[in-house]
Amino acid sequence: MGIQERKMREREALRRQIIAIATEQFSTGGYEAVKMRDIAEAAEYSVGTIYNQFEDKNTLFLAVQEAAFERALEHMQATVNGEMDPLDELHAIGEAYIRFGLAHPHLYRLMFMLDSPMQALDRPEGWSCGLQMHQLLSAVVNECMEVGVLPQVDPVQMSFALWSMVHGMVSLRITERLDIYSGEHLPDVPPIHNPDEMMIKTMRMVHHLFSDQA
Amino acid sequence: MGIQERKMREREALRRQIIAIATEQFSTGGYEAVKMRDIAEAAEYSVGTIYNQFEDKNTLFLAVQEAAFERALEHMQATVNGEMDPLDELHAIGEAYIRFGLAHPHLYRLMFMLDSPMQALDRPEGWSCGLQMHQLLSAVVNECMEVGVLPQVDPVQMSFALWSMVHGMVSLRITERLDIYSGEHLPDVPPIHNPDEMMIKTMRMVHHLFSDQA
Protein backbone atom coordinates (compact mmCIF):
# COMPACT_ATOMS: atom_id res chain seq x y z
CA MET A 1 0.00 0.00 0.00
CA GLY A 2 2.78 2.48 -0.83
CA ILE A 3 0.40 4.40 -3.02
CA GLN A 4 -1.03 6.35 -0.13
CA GLU A 5 2.45 7.30 0.92
CA ARG A 6 3.52 8.35 -2.54
CA LYS A 7 0.45 10.54 -2.87
CA MET A 8 1.17 12.08 0.49
CA ARG A 9 4.73 12.76 -0.60
CA GLU A 10 3.57 14.36 -3.81
CA ARG A 11 1.06 16.44 -1.98
CA GLU A 12 3.71 17.53 0.47
CA ALA A 13 6.12 18.34 -2.35
CA LEU A 14 3.56 20.51 -4.07
CA ARG A 15 2.84 22.23 -0.81
CA ARG A 16 6.50 22.98 -0.33
CA GLN A 17 6.82 24.22 -3.88
CA ILE A 18 3.96 26.61 -3.40
CA ILE A 19 5.46 27.92 -0.18
CA ALA A 20 8.81 28.41 -1.90
CA ILE A 21 7.23 30.32 -4.77
CA ALA A 22 5.15 32.41 -2.41
CA THR A 23 8.21 33.18 -0.32
CA GLU A 24 10.17 34.28 -3.33
CA GLN A 25 7.43 36.47 -4.73
CA PHE A 26 6.72 37.85 -1.31
CA SER A 27 10.38 38.68 -0.78
CA THR A 28 10.34 41.04 -3.70
CA GLY A 29 7.11 42.89 -3.26
CA GLY A 30 5.26 42.23 -0.04
CA TYR A 31 1.87 40.82 0.76
CA GLU A 32 -0.31 42.90 -1.51
CA ALA A 33 1.98 42.41 -4.46
CA VAL A 34 1.65 38.65 -4.41
CA LYS A 35 -1.38 37.50 -6.38
CA MET A 36 -2.77 34.03 -5.94
CA ARG A 37 -2.97 33.79 -9.72
CA ASP A 38 0.72 34.57 -10.05
CA ILE A 39 1.63 31.88 -7.57
CA ALA A 40 -0.51 29.40 -9.47
CA GLU A 41 1.07 30.36 -12.77
CA ALA A 42 4.59 30.10 -11.39
CA ALA A 43 3.77 26.66 -10.01
CA GLU A 44 2.21 25.68 -13.34
CA TYR A 45 -1.11 24.86 -11.73
CA SER A 46 -4.45 26.53 -11.82
CA VAL A 47 -5.49 28.78 -8.99
CA GLY A 48 -7.93 26.23 -7.62
CA THR A 49 -5.10 23.88 -6.80
CA ILE A 50 -3.53 26.47 -4.55
CA TYR A 51 -6.80 26.62 -2.67
CA ASN A 52 -6.81 22.87 -2.48
CA GLN A 53 -3.63 23.09 -0.44
CA PHE A 54 -4.24 26.27 1.52
CA GLU A 55 -7.52 27.49 2.89
CA ASP A 56 -6.83 31.04 1.79
CA LYS A 57 -4.09 33.57 1.18
CA ASN A 58 -3.70 34.22 4.86
CA THR A 59 -3.17 30.57 5.65
CA LEU A 60 -0.61 30.28 2.89
CA PHE A 61 1.32 33.14 4.38
CA LEU A 62 1.28 31.58 7.79
CA ALA A 63 3.37 28.88 6.17
CA VAL A 64 5.58 31.46 4.50
CA GLN A 65 6.03 33.14 7.85
CA GLU A 66 7.13 29.88 9.36
CA ALA A 67 9.69 29.44 6.59
CA ALA A 68 10.90 32.97 7.15
CA PHE A 69 11.42 32.28 10.84
CA GLU A 70 13.48 29.24 9.95
CA ARG A 71 15.74 31.30 7.74
CA ALA A 72 16.07 34.05 10.30
CA LEU A 73 16.87 31.63 13.11
CA GLU A 74 19.52 29.94 11.00
CA HIS A 75 21.06 33.29 10.24
CA MET A 76 21.11 34.23 13.90
CA GLN A 77 22.48 30.91 15.09
CA ALA A 78 25.30 31.12 12.60
CA THR A 79 26.56 34.23 14.34
CA VAL A 80 26.41 33.08 17.94
CA ASN A 81 27.81 29.59 17.93
CA GLY A 82 31.38 30.79 18.47
CA GLU A 83 33.08 31.08 21.81
CA MET A 84 32.84 34.77 22.35
CA ASP A 85 33.00 37.36 25.01
CA PRO A 86 29.38 37.70 26.24
CA LEU A 87 29.19 41.38 25.42
CA ASP A 88 30.47 40.72 21.90
CA GLU A 89 27.92 37.97 21.65
CA LEU A 90 25.22 40.47 22.57
CA HIS A 91 26.52 42.88 19.95
CA ALA A 92 26.68 40.07 17.41
CA ILE A 93 23.18 38.78 17.98
CA GLY A 94 21.72 42.26 17.79
CA GLU A 95 23.61 43.09 14.67
CA ALA A 96 22.55 39.81 13.05
CA TYR A 97 18.93 40.61 13.83
CA ILE A 98 19.20 44.07 12.36
CA ARG A 99 21.02 42.95 9.25
CA PHE A 100 18.52 40.23 8.54
CA GLY A 101 15.71 42.74 8.75
CA LEU A 102 17.50 45.14 6.43
CA ALA A 103 18.40 42.41 3.96
CA HIS A 104 14.89 40.93 3.87
CA PRO A 105 12.49 43.72 4.68
CA HIS A 106 9.43 41.95 3.34
CA LEU A 107 10.13 38.79 5.28
CA TYR A 108 10.77 40.91 8.32
CA ARG A 109 7.39 42.54 7.88
CA LEU A 110 5.76 39.15 7.63
CA MET A 111 7.44 37.92 10.78
CA PHE A 112 7.06 40.95 13.00
CA MET A 113 4.83 43.60 11.53
CA LEU A 114 1.93 42.30 9.44
CA ASP A 115 -1.15 41.18 11.21
CA SER A 116 -2.67 39.23 8.37
CA PRO A 117 -0.81 36.08 9.20
CA MET A 118 -1.17 36.54 12.93
CA GLN A 119 -4.88 36.51 13.56
CA ALA A 120 -5.10 33.64 15.95
CA LEU A 121 -1.78 32.84 17.51
CA ASP A 122 -3.61 29.74 18.66
CA ARG A 123 -1.19 28.11 16.33
CA PRO A 124 2.13 28.13 18.14
CA GLU A 125 3.73 25.60 15.77
CA GLY A 126 4.42 28.30 13.23
CA TRP A 127 6.16 30.38 15.87
CA SER A 128 8.55 27.67 16.94
CA CYS A 129 11.60 29.20 15.30
CA GLY A 130 10.43 32.66 16.31
CA LEU A 131 10.40 31.54 19.92
CA GLN A 132 13.83 30.02 19.50
CA MET A 133 15.09 33.37 18.30
CA HIS A 134 13.87 34.89 21.52
CA GLN A 135 15.49 32.13 23.57
CA LEU A 136 18.75 32.81 21.80
CA LEU A 137 18.58 36.37 23.02
CA SER A 138 17.51 35.31 26.51
CA ALA A 139 20.45 32.96 26.80
CA VAL A 140 22.93 35.65 25.87
CA VAL A 141 21.31 38.11 28.24
CA ASN A 142 21.53 35.64 31.10
CA GLU A 143 25.13 34.95 30.29
CA CYS A 144 25.88 38.67 30.27
CA MET A 145 24.28 39.09 33.66
CA GLU A 146 26.27 36.25 35.14
CA VAL A 147 29.51 37.67 33.86
CA GLY A 148 28.53 41.14 34.96
CA VAL A 149 28.31 42.96 31.67
CA LEU A 150 24.60 43.54 32.12
CA PRO A 151 22.97 44.74 35.33
CA GLN A 152 21.10 42.08 37.23
CA VAL A 153 17.57 43.21 36.61
CA ASP A 154 14.68 40.96 35.60
CA PRO A 155 16.09 39.11 32.58
CA VAL A 156 12.72 38.96 30.85
CA GLN A 157 12.42 42.72 31.03
CA MET A 158 15.97 43.16 29.80
CA SER A 159 15.41 40.85 26.84
CA PHE A 160 12.14 42.59 26.09
CA ALA A 161 13.78 46.01 26.21
CA LEU A 162 16.61 44.97 23.89
CA TRP A 163 14.31 43.21 21.46
CA SER A 164 11.94 46.18 21.40
CA MET A 165 14.78 48.54 20.67
CA VAL A 166 16.21 46.66 17.71
CA HIS A 167 12.75 45.86 16.40
CA GLY A 168 11.86 49.51 16.71
CA MET A 169 14.94 50.50 14.78
CA VAL A 170 14.40 48.00 12.00
CA SER A 171 10.70 48.67 11.61
CA LEU A 172 11.13 52.44 11.62
CA ARG A 173 13.84 52.04 9.03
CA ILE A 174 11.82 49.71 6.83
CA THR A 175 8.82 52.01 6.87
CA GLU A 176 11.06 54.95 6.05
CA ARG A 177 10.31 56.81 9.25
CA LEU A 178 14.02 57.36 9.79
CA ASP A 179 13.90 59.68 6.82
CA ILE A 180 13.18 62.42 9.33
CA TYR A 181 16.89 62.21 10.18
CA SER A 182 18.04 62.39 6.59
CA GLY A 183 17.34 65.99 5.70
CA GLU A 184 17.17 69.33 7.40
CA HIS A 185 13.92 68.46 9.07
CA LEU A 186 15.07 68.52 12.67
CA PRO A 187 16.92 71.48 14.15
CA ASP A 188 20.27 70.72 15.77
CA VAL A 189 20.43 67.38 13.99
CA PRO A 190 22.99 67.13 11.22
CA PRO A 191 21.60 65.04 8.33
CA ILE A 192 22.33 61.37 8.80
CA HIS A 193 23.17 59.75 5.52
CA ASN A 194 23.71 56.24 6.72
CA PRO A 195 20.85 55.21 8.97
CA ASP A 196 21.82 51.54 8.80
CA GLU A 197 25.13 52.23 10.49
CA MET A 198 23.52 54.57 12.97
CA MET A 199 21.27 51.72 14.05
CA ILE A 200 24.19 49.42 14.77
CA LYS A 201 26.20 52.16 16.42
CA THR A 202 23.35 53.22 18.65
CA MET A 203 22.60 49.65 19.65
CA ARG A 204 26.21 49.14 20.70
CA MET A 205 26.15 52.39 22.61
CA VAL A 206 23.15 51.20 24.61
CA HIS A 207 24.81 47.86 25.32
CA HIS A 208 27.85 49.69 26.60
CA LEU A 209 25.82 52.00 28.81
CA PHE A 210 24.15 48.98 30.34
CA SER A 211 27.41 47.18 30.76
CA ASP A 212 29.11 50.17 32.40
CA GLN A 213 26.23 50.33 34.79
CA ALA A 214 26.44 46.69 35.76
CA MET B 1 -16.02 89.14 -5.22
CA GLY B 2 -16.56 87.23 -1.96
CA ILE B 3 -18.01 84.35 -3.91
CA GLN B 4 -14.62 82.89 -4.64
CA GLU B 5 -13.83 82.98 -0.96
CA ARG B 6 -17.09 81.39 0.07
CA LYS B 7 -16.56 78.60 -2.41
CA MET B 8 -13.08 78.09 -1.12
CA ARG B 9 -14.42 77.94 2.42
CA GLU B 10 -17.08 75.43 1.46
CA ARG B 11 -14.57 73.36 -0.37
CA GLU B 12 -12.28 73.45 2.62
CA ALA B 13 -15.13 72.55 4.96
CA LEU B 14 -16.05 69.53 2.86
CA ARG B 15 -12.44 68.50 2.80
CA ARG B 16 -12.25 68.71 6.55
CA GLN B 17 -15.48 66.77 6.92
CA ILE B 18 -14.16 63.98 4.74
CA ILE B 19 -10.95 63.84 6.73
CA ALA B 20 -12.93 63.70 9.97
CA ILE B 21 -15.11 60.88 8.69
CA ALA B 22 -12.14 58.99 7.34
CA THR B 23 -10.30 59.41 10.63
CA GLU B 24 -13.24 58.10 12.58
CA GLN B 25 -13.80 55.11 10.35
CA PHE B 26 -10.10 54.44 10.24
CA SER B 27 -9.86 54.58 14.02
CA THR B 28 -12.18 51.64 14.33
CA GLY B 29 -10.96 49.31 11.66
CA GLY B 30 -7.74 50.28 9.94
CA TYR B 31 -6.85 51.07 6.37
CA GLU B 32 -8.33 48.08 4.62
CA ALA B 33 -11.59 48.34 6.52
CA VAL B 34 -12.30 51.85 5.30
CA LYS B 35 -14.10 51.82 1.95
CA MET B 36 -14.23 54.90 -0.20
CA ARG B 37 -17.93 54.20 -0.71
CA ASP B 38 -18.54 54.21 3.04
CA ILE B 39 -16.81 57.53 3.44
CA ALA B 40 -18.92 58.97 0.64
CA GLU B 41 -22.11 57.65 2.17
CA ALA B 42 -21.26 58.97 5.62
CA ALA B 43 -20.55 62.37 4.11
CA GLU B 44 -23.79 62.17 2.11
CA TYR B 45 -22.00 62.60 -1.17
CA SER B 46 -21.30 60.26 -4.02
CA VAL B 47 -17.97 58.59 -4.28
CA GLY B 48 -16.91 60.78 -7.17
CA THR B 49 -16.93 63.82 -4.94
CA ILE B 50 -14.39 62.24 -2.63
CA TYR B 51 -12.16 61.83 -5.64
CA ASN B 52 -12.76 65.42 -6.54
CA GLN B 53 -11.12 66.39 -3.25
CA PHE B 54 -8.47 63.70 -2.96
CA GLU B 55 -6.49 62.16 -5.74
CA ASP B 56 -6.88 58.67 -4.30
CA LYS B 57 -7.25 56.73 -1.08
CA ASN B 58 -3.59 57.07 -0.30
CA THR B 59 -3.69 60.84 -0.61
CA LEU B 60 -6.74 61.01 1.62
CA PHE B 61 -4.92 59.07 4.28
CA LEU B 62 -1.95 61.35 4.10
CA ALA B 63 -4.35 63.98 5.37
CA VAL B 64 -5.68 61.61 8.01
CA GLN B 65 -2.13 60.90 9.09
CA GLU B 66 -1.51 64.59 9.48
CA ALA B 67 -4.60 64.90 11.66
CA ALA B 68 -3.45 61.93 13.72
CA PHE B 69 -0.08 63.57 14.33
CA GLU B 70 -1.86 66.67 15.53
CA ARG B 71 -3.85 64.70 18.05
CA ALA B 72 -0.82 62.76 19.23
CA LEU B 73 1.27 65.90 19.62
CA GLU B 74 -1.48 67.56 21.64
CA HIS B 75 -1.70 64.54 23.87
CA MET B 76 2.03 64.52 24.42
CA GLN B 77 2.31 68.25 25.05
CA ALA B 78 -0.43 68.05 27.65
CA THR B 79 1.77 65.77 29.74
CA VAL B 80 5.02 67.69 29.59
CA ASN B 81 4.09 71.31 30.12
CA GLY B 82 4.37 71.03 33.90
CA GLU B 83 7.43 71.90 35.87
CA MET B 84 8.78 68.48 36.57
CA ASP B 85 11.89 66.70 37.53
CA PRO B 86 13.63 65.90 34.20
CA LEU B 87 13.63 62.18 34.84
CA ASP B 88 9.93 62.25 35.64
CA GLU B 89 9.45 64.25 32.49
CA LEU B 90 11.21 61.53 30.55
CA HIS B 91 9.01 58.90 32.17
CA ALA B 92 5.93 60.99 31.45
CA ILE B 93 6.68 61.60 27.80
CA GLY B 94 7.42 57.95 27.21
CA GLU B 95 4.32 56.83 29.00
CA ALA B 96 2.20 59.32 27.07
CA TYR B 97 3.60 57.98 23.81
CA ILE B 98 2.88 54.40 24.78
CA ARG B 99 -0.61 55.13 26.05
CA PHE B 100 -1.54 57.01 22.92
CA GLY B 101 -0.45 54.09 20.82
CA LEU B 102 -2.42 51.64 22.93
CA ALA B 103 -5.51 53.84 22.97
CA HIS B 104 -5.46 54.48 19.22
CA PRO B 105 -3.76 51.52 17.61
CA HIS B 106 -5.06 52.22 14.13
CA LEU B 107 -3.95 55.82 14.20
CA TYR B 108 -0.62 54.67 15.55
CA ARG B 109 -0.27 52.29 12.64
CA LEU B 110 -1.03 55.11 10.23
CA MET B 111 1.55 57.38 11.81
CA PHE B 112 4.40 54.95 12.32
CA MET B 113 3.82 51.60 10.68
CA LEU B 114 1.89 51.72 7.41
CA ASP B 115 3.75 52.57 4.28
CA SER B 116 0.76 53.37 2.14
CA PRO B 117 0.63 56.96 3.24
CA MET B 118 4.39 57.33 3.30
CA GLN B 119 5.48 56.71 -0.24
CA ALA B 120 7.19 59.95 -0.98
CA LEU B 121 8.15 61.77 2.17
CA ASP B 122 8.87 64.60 -0.24
CA ARG B 123 5.95 66.14 1.55
CA PRO B 124 7.30 67.27 4.90
CA GLU B 125 4.24 69.44 5.66
CA GLY B 126 2.28 66.42 6.80
CA TRP B 127 5.04 65.46 9.17
CA SER B 128 5.21 68.80 10.92
CA CYS B 129 3.54 67.58 14.11
CA GLY B 130 5.41 64.31 13.88
CA LEU B 131 8.66 66.21 13.85
CA GLN B 132 7.50 68.29 16.79
CA MET B 133 6.88 65.09 18.71
CA HIS B 134 10.49 64.16 18.15
CA GLN B 135 11.67 67.59 19.22
CA LEU B 136 9.68 67.23 22.41
CA LEU B 137 11.65 64.09 23.17
CA SER B 138 14.94 65.69 22.17
CA ALA B 139 14.34 68.63 24.47
CA VAL B 140 13.68 66.37 27.44
CA VAL B 141 16.72 64.25 26.63
CA ASN B 142 18.94 67.33 26.49
CA GLU B 143 17.54 68.56 29.75
CA CYS B 144 18.21 65.19 31.36
CA MET B 145 21.78 65.25 30.16
CA GLU B 146 22.36 68.72 31.53
CA VAL B 147 20.99 67.77 34.91
CA GLY B 148 22.93 64.54 34.90
CA VAL B 149 20.15 61.98 34.84
CA LEU B 150 21.19 60.73 31.41
CA PRO B 151 24.77 60.01 30.38
CA GLN B 152 26.28 62.59 28.07
CA VAL B 153 26.38 60.61 24.88
CA ASP B 154 25.28 61.88 21.47
CA PRO B 155 21.80 63.24 22.17
CA VAL B 156 20.54 62.25 18.74
CA GLN B 157 21.55 58.66 19.35
CA MET B 158 20.00 58.69 22.80
CA SER B 159 16.71 60.07 21.46
CA PHE B 160 16.77 57.56 18.66
CA ALA B 161 17.38 54.68 21.06
CA LEU B 162 14.57 55.72 23.37
CA TRP B 163 12.13 56.32 20.54
CA SER B 164 13.02 53.00 18.95
CA MET B 165 12.44 51.17 22.20
CA VAL B 166 8.99 52.57 22.90
CA HIS B 167 8.00 52.30 19.26
CA GLY B 168 9.19 48.72 19.29
CA MET B 169 7.13 47.96 22.36
CA VAL B 170 3.98 49.58 21.03
CA SER B 171 4.23 48.07 17.58
CA LEU B 172 4.98 44.58 18.88
CA ARG B 173 2.04 44.93 21.22
CA ILE B 174 -0.32 46.19 18.53
CA THR B 175 0.59 43.39 16.18
CA GLU B 176 0.12 40.89 18.98
CA ARG B 177 3.72 39.70 18.94
CA LEU B 178 3.89 40.11 22.70
CA ASP B 179 1.51 37.17 22.91
CA ILE B 180 4.62 35.02 23.05
CA TYR B 181 4.92 36.20 26.66
CA SER B 182 1.33 35.42 27.54
CA GLY B 183 1.34 31.64 27.65
CA GLU B 184 3.72 28.86 28.41
CA HIS B 185 5.56 29.38 25.17
CA LEU B 186 8.91 30.43 26.59
CA PRO B 187 10.73 28.37 29.19
CA ASP B 188 11.70 30.18 32.38
CA VAL B 189 9.25 32.94 31.61
CA PRO B 190 6.18 33.06 33.81
CA PRO B 191 3.13 34.09 31.75
CA ILE B 192 2.70 37.84 31.62
CA HIS B 193 -0.93 38.77 31.81
CA ASN B 194 -0.61 42.50 31.59
CA PRO B 195 1.75 43.40 28.75
CA ASP B 196 0.68 47.04 28.81
CA GLU B 197 2.02 47.49 32.30
CA MET B 198 5.14 45.51 31.48
CA MET B 199 5.86 48.00 28.72
CA ILE B 200 5.69 50.97 31.06
CA LYS B 201 7.60 49.18 33.77
CA THR B 202 10.37 48.10 31.43
CA MET B 203 10.69 51.56 29.95
CA ARG B 204 11.12 53.05 33.41
CA MET B 205 13.66 50.41 34.27
CA VAL B 206 15.74 51.38 31.25
CA HIS B 207 15.50 55.06 32.11
CA HIS B 208 16.74 54.29 35.60
CA LEU B 209 19.63 52.19 34.34
CA PHE B 210 20.69 55.05 32.11
CA SER B 211 20.29 57.56 34.89
CA ASP B 212 22.28 55.47 37.38
CA GLN B 213 25.02 55.29 34.81
CA ALA B 214 25.14 59.04 34.23
Added chain:
DNA sequence: TATACTAATGAACAATGTTCAACTCTTGAT
Protein backbone atom coordinates in the same frame (compact mmCIF):
# COMPACT_ATOMS: atom_id res chain seq x y z
C1' DT C 1 -13.39 -2.90 -18.27
C1' DA C 2 -16.22 -0.45 -15.12
C1' DT C 3 -16.62 2.11 -10.97
C1' DA C 4 -15.28 5.24 -7.39
C1' DC C 5 -12.45 8.51 -5.69
C1' DT C 6 -9.08 12.18 -5.72
C1' DA C 7 -7.27 16.13 -7.71
C1' DA C 8 -7.19 19.88 -11.16
C1' DT C 9 -9.45 23.26 -13.88
C1' DG C 10 -11.01 27.86 -14.93
C1' DA C 11 -15.24 30.35 -15.54
C1' DA C 12 -17.93 32.99 -12.57
C1' DC C 13 -18.79 35.83 -8.37
C1' DA C 14 -18.04 39.48 -4.97
C1' DA C 15 -15.70 43.25 -3.15
C1' DT C 16 -13.43 47.52 -3.88
C1' DG C 17 -10.49 51.40 -5.82
C1' DT C 18 -10.97 54.33 -9.69
C1' DT C 19 -12.71 56.73 -13.92
C1' DC C 20 -15.61 59.58 -16.71
C1' DA C 21 -19.53 61.01 -19.56
C1' DA C 22 -23.72 62.98 -18.31
C1' DC C 23 -26.14 65.99 -15.39
C1' DT C 24 -27.19 69.89 -12.09
C1' DC C 25 -26.63 74.07 -10.10
C1' DT C 26 -24.60 78.63 -9.60
C1' DT C 27 -22.79 82.72 -11.60
C1' DG C 28 -22.55 86.70 -14.40
C1' DA C 29 -23.92 88.82 -18.73
C1' DT C 30 -27.41 90.19 -21.94
Added chain:
DNA sequence: ATCAAGAGTTGAACATTGTTCATTAGTATA
Protein backbone atom coordinates in the same frame (compact mmCIF):
# COMPACT_ATOMS: atom_id res chain seq x y z
C1' DA D 1 -36.03 86.81 -17.33
C1' DT D 2 -33.00 84.18 -20.13
C1' DC D 3 -28.99 81.99 -21.30
C1' DA D 4 -24.05 80.44 -21.76
C1' DA D 5 -20.07 78.93 -19.14
C1' DG D 6 -18.07 76.68 -15.63
C1' DA D 7 -17.69 74.34 -11.34
C1' DG D 8 -19.29 70.59 -8.78
C1' DT D 9 -21.85 66.17 -8.41
C1' DT D 10 -23.44 61.79 -9.75
C1' DG D 11 -23.36 56.82 -10.25
C1' DA D 12 -22.83 53.39 -13.75
C1' DA D 13 -19.05 51.02 -15.57
C1' DC D 14 -14.31 49.14 -15.44
C1' DA D 15 -10.16 46.67 -13.63
C1' DT D 16 -8.17 44.02 -10.23
C1' DT D 17 -8.03 40.29 -7.12
C1' DG D 18 -9.44 36.82 -3.56
C1' DT D 19 -12.50 32.98 -3.59
C1' DT D 20 -15.90 29.33 -4.96
C1' DC D 21 -17.67 25.36 -7.25
C1' DA D 22 -19.60 22.62 -11.02
C1' DT D 23 -17.21 20.19 -14.40
C1' DT D 24 -13.46 17.48 -16.13
C1' DA D 25 -9.45 14.48 -16.00
C1' DG D 26 -6.74 11.10 -14.07
C1' DT D 27 -5.86 7.16 -11.13
C1' DA D 28 -6.80 3.11 -8.36
C1' DT D 29 -9.60 -0.79 -7.23
C1' DA D 30 -13.07 -4.45 -8.06
